[in-house]
Amino acid sequence: MRISPALLQRTAKMIDKYALYVPKEGVFPKNFKVASIASGVKKNDALDLGVIVNTNKSRLSSAAAVFTTNKFKAAPVLTSKQVLDATRGKGINAIVVNSGCANSVTGDIGNADAQEMVSLVNSHMGGTPNSTLVMSTGVIGQRLQLDKITNGINKVFNDNKFGDDFQSWLNIAKSICTTDTFPKIVTSKFSLPDGKQYTLTGMAKGAGMICPNMATLLGYIVTDLPIESKTLQKMLTYATNRSFNCISVDGDMSTNDTICMIANGAIETEEITEASSAYAQVQEQVTGFAQQLAQLVVRDGEGSTKFVTVNVRNSLTFKDAKIIAESISNSMLVKTALYGQDANWGRILCAIGYAKLGNVKSLDETKINVSFVATDNSEPHELKLVVNGVPQLDIDEARASELLALNDLEVLVDLGTGTETAQFWTCDLTHEYVTINGDYRS
Amino acid sequence: MRISPALLQRTAKMIDKYALYVPKEGVFPKNFKVASIASGVKKNDALDLGVIVNTNKSRLSSAAAVFTTNKFKAAPVLTSKQVLDATRGKGINAIVVNSGCANSVTGDIGNADAQEMVSLVNSHMGGTPNSTLVMSTGVIGQRLQLDKITNGINKVFNDNKFGDDFQSWLNIAKSICTTDTFPKIVTSKFSLPDGKQYTLTGMAKGAGMICPNMATLLGYIVTDLPIESKTLQKMLTYATNRSFNCISVDGDMSTNDTICMIANGAIETEEITEASSAYAQVQEQVTGFAQQLAQLVVRDGEGSTKFVTVNVRNSLTFKDAKIIAESISNSMLVKTALYGQDANWGRILCAIGYAKLGNVKSLDETKINVSFVATDNSEPHELKLVVNGVPQLDIDEARASELLALNDLEVLVDLGTGTETAQFWTCDLTHEYVTINGDYRS
Known part of the structure; x- marks a missing residue:
């Protein structure tokens, strides 16, 4: 292996x-x-x-x-x-x-x-x-x-x-x-x-x-x-x-x-x-x-090394904010990327894109903002990854690494389509998770 | 680790x-x-x-x-x-x-x-x-x-x-x-x-x-x-x-x-x-x-060691047969159990139970049958885990281990509520999957 x-x-x-x-x-x-x-x-x-x-x-x-x-x-x-x-x-x-x-x-x-x-x-x-x-x-x-x-x-x-x-x-x-x-x-x-x-x-x-x-x-x-x-x-x-x-x-x-x-x-x-x-x-x-x-x-999520807060705000509906937060939180690719401390925000957008929304108007590709947010007091507080739907091609990778090295992470998604907010809490997906669950009954 | x-x-x-x-x-x-x-x-x-x-x-x-x-x-x-x-x-x-x-x-x-x-x-x-x-x-x-x-x-x-x-x-x-x-x-x-x-x-x-x-x-x-x-x-x-x-x-x-x-x-x-x-x-x-x-x-699923066919048959609707097959196929707990060659069929039932069905009548707890099926020519061909909703408490664990040691696995779910059938193909979730996806961009 x-x-x-x-x-x-x-x-x-x-x-x-x-x-x-x-x-x-x-x-x-x-x-x-x-x-x-x-x-x-x-x-x-x-x-x-x-x-x-x-x-x-x-x-x-x-x-x-x-x-x-x-x-x-x-x-x-x-x-x-x-x-x-x-x-x-x-x-x-x-x-x-x-x-x-x-x-x-x-x-x-x-x-x-x-x-x-x-x-x-x-x-x-x-x-x-x-x-x-x-x-x-x-x-x-x-x-x-x-x-x-x-x-x-x-x-x-x-x-x-x-x-x-x-x-x-x-x-x-x-x-x-x-x-x-x-x-x-x-x-x-x-x-x-x-x-x-x-x-x-x-x-x-x-x-x-x-x-x-x-x-x-x-x-x-x-x-x-x-x-x-x-x-x-x-x-x-x-x-x-x-x-x-x-x-x-x-x-x-x-x-x-x-x-x-x-x-x-x-x-x-x-x-x-x-x-x-x-x-x-x-x-x-x-x-x-x-x-x-x-x-x-x-x-205490099985095998987890990271505690991740997913904040979805300014959604047209609370339900869709929650569905999007849940989709990000359940994505195996997002979770393994966070374990790997990989600023692979494409996987976050991807998980937003396949969320099964109640109202398609909650998500507008030209209005979405995605950031990593510092959970300590370090500055800059917010590292913008996607601004109004446009990926930031000059992301400060050193800052991204700093933020992703923290035990507590925060992903902020601003949908810009309304005023509703939802929060979800998730963890990373690790080798230890597989060990625990491959061996549970033995 | x-x-x-x-x-x-x-x-x-x-x-x-x-x-x-x-x-x-x-x-x-x-x-x-x-x-x-x-x-x-x-x-x-x-x-x-x-x-x-x-x-x-x-x-x-x-x-x-x-x-x-x-x-x-x-x-x-x-x-x-x-x-x-x-x-x-x-x-x-x-x-x-x-x-x-x-x-x-x-x-x-x-x-x-x-x-x-x-x-x-x-x-x-x-x-x-x-x-x-x-x-x-x-x-x-x-x-x-x-x-x-x-x-x-x-x-x-x-x-x-x-x-x-x-x-x-x-x-x-x-x-x-x-x-x-x-x-x-x-x-x-x-x-x-x-x-x-x-x-x-x-x-x-x-x-x-x-x-x-x-x-x-x-x-x-x-x-x-x-x-x-x-x-x-x-x-x-x-x-x-x-x-x-x-x-x-x-x-x-x-x-x-x-x-x-x-x-x-x-x-x-x-x-x-x-x-x-x-x-x-x-x-x-x-x-x-x-x-x-x-x-x-x-x-060729990332890191997979098992190829798993999930067969759902005798469903009231094709759609629900597919939703149930998909729910089993996407369950991280089912997938890690199969990697661990663990006959943890409770996780299979659990994934069936939380599937979001189109018609609740497709699933009747008293009619469901779940088996592992041999993918080679060995006998007995089918190992029954749940019969008409009743878990088989005297499962032949040695036979279960033989079946789960195969590279190709088959899970058979018979809903007994209709005549529709769906198949899904999935793989196990392994340490190697986490390695590949934790390290993808590096």
Whole structure:
């Protein structure tokens, strides 16, 4: 196999993502507790089972979720959907997650297994039916080792392994990982006009099958702010469309993708509804928070060495801005060029050109501008590659090399046909990606 | 970088494609001549300029072409379209092709350069305007080195470098290559009910940006059978939809893709029209021929070690059969699994599940069957992975390994919802692909 010294060096220099992106402390929403355990499904005593519970009794919690649109929905997805439908998102007090086996394309047995996980957690939580959501991630098409998982769940509750400290949260974030190289946990405090402080905590896992409209992507967000359940679903859908649905590692959409959110209202204040004066602020807060989490998934994209923001602005429609950003983000040729630190902007234009637009007027070959943008503070901030459709033949290649050597890259596309903007986050395609996915099951 | 010994060995064992897929002799259609030359655009005196001419004076030739649907069409594509439009496909007597520079996204200068190539060939051919088609392939966004190319064209004609022997045809097939590892040339004879024999000769080049609806894919097919020009266009479109539009290397669609066909009618017989009794036979002949050529492009897919046929049958609609075949063929996870010889059929189902179908009824989770099929004569011929939507949990892994170790793989998907069938041809995604595309311009 031919691998250039430059590419080898690039892989060798891969940054220590754990050190950069995993927090060392955190504050967490009131009245949530978490536990995790090595059930034995994963090898080497790795954490592979997590339970998150809401212990707030002062009001009914609200829950919402966004699921994969893959036609082959995994058993845990179908089961969680049923629970949410039956409760209309009210009174969900637990989420149980296992990693190592996706319980997907497992037929009736798989559905029974997922329901067994839910029933068992329900019984430990006091017996209320339909109060638990379930998620699974790992290999598709294998049956769950249900005995190990039920033993694990029993142990978590019987030995009361729950905690609300930083280490407990970090561990549950670890327990949902598969090929992830670092656990993804984000936590942030925000204040509302009522003068009180609330907390959002979220976890997610990647790292393959990452593609718009959900991926093997599990994510959960919890908050102690009370939010009415329909409002919560609307907020989560909005946020997901601008975060988890705007990331791409490899363009494959999983059968298991689930993002869910629970608001337990443990902090006493008026419930947020669409009519609330603080509604827009909370929406913005949740969206920004979901974007932070989603970006961590891309940062850990399998084998990636680059984090790439694709900004498409001044589009006639939001939909077409997103389609173009997605087309660039999924292009294998763009992604390998960025790995190679190659200013091969022709591939970017090419990917724009084959995007399947809703409205052809969104793209006008004589108006398009394409630039690389510096993600550090270096100048010139913008390196123009194409101006009003005309390629710049005297591009400063030295500057291009400087920009492409950064770990964070930004591609800016200005369509000049309207005022809408979309962002997408993607990563490069590397030898390591092929290694990981050529060898996944061995 | 981690690369497993098994994967390294696989790459080391890459077959000698040149020996397997390049013919050592051939018969060619009457009254076509070809020439090729090293113009100096490519390094190391490599052939990079080819001209094919029709010398038949007994009747007007017919020509047809199918072009990229990328919004950013390269200058040679626009120029060739104009020529075909102006002539309605009649009287085209030359094709000039250069490799090394795609003359794409080069604005007005690029259009002038492409027209200059056409004019120069026209003048050498006797001065008839609009009698030449032009194609270019190579790096996007660089201006043609027009002086080298015009010198090359002049030399080809002034020194009469034309020939109609095997070596001349092989050389022109070489002159259009970029990252190809072998020239792609197919030639075949066929008889019609009139008792006469006709010949089809075709050439194509890959090997990146290969995706349905054309790719950096140049192909030309010539025949000495007379075919009426509108009929020829219809036949070529039909054949392309079942050949070059059913192949995928990396899912990127180029700005330059062109397949064209010239029928010079050098063999005296009645012109084929849609009303001809031999029409269906000729159509079938041209389609099968185009499939052979298109498959060679996939066999030479950048870095590929596997040639994969994806067969989707018993679909409610042809369109959905094709969409599903395409979704499987473009999945990076499927392609890396096949490189890894991993029977990870979950990824195949997953890619079926996220295919964007025209009619949701084409896919029924309870009726789908998925198998690996032996491409040699070994038994059992079919290894069933999913039967009526139920994954087979006792799959013979030893047999799966045998099948996946073959160079030619076949995936069979039976949707059980109708009677339509589509085929797609794809290849695996390998370390070598990343090397080639991370390093392309350096």
